[in-house]
Amino acid sequence: MAAIINRALGRLPENTEDLLPGMLRWPDNADPQAWYYQYIQEATNSHYYERKADGIHETWVQLMPHLPWERLEQPYSRPHDVVK
Numbered sequence: 001m002a003a004i005i006n007r008a009l010g011r012l013p014e015n016t017e018d019l020l021p022g023m024l025r026w027p028d029n030a031d032p033q034a035w036y037y038q039y040i041q042e043a044t045n046s047h048y049y050e051r052k053a054d055g056i057h058e059t060w061v062q063l064m065p066h067l068p069w070e071r072l073e074q075p076y077s078r079p080h081d082v083v084k
């Protein structure tokens with residue numbers, strides 16, 4: 001699903017060098033050679049990017065702060081609670 005959504009939105013790093021150190025990493029997505037690795041990293045890391053000269057791929061330029069998702073795990077939480 002991440003691959004389909006990333007392709008539809010044009011969110012496509014070309015290779016692992018287009019990602020940034022400090023990104024969120026997942027134990028079940030630990031192999032950078034796996035076909036899905038970049039799709040999962042793209043889908044789960046908020047970032048700013050620059051479009052490459054080919055007009056298709058992107059290079060990450062800065063990670064956005066990680067949101068405190070645990071706030072949304074509380075009963076009766078609301079989406080705007082995350083930005084406080």
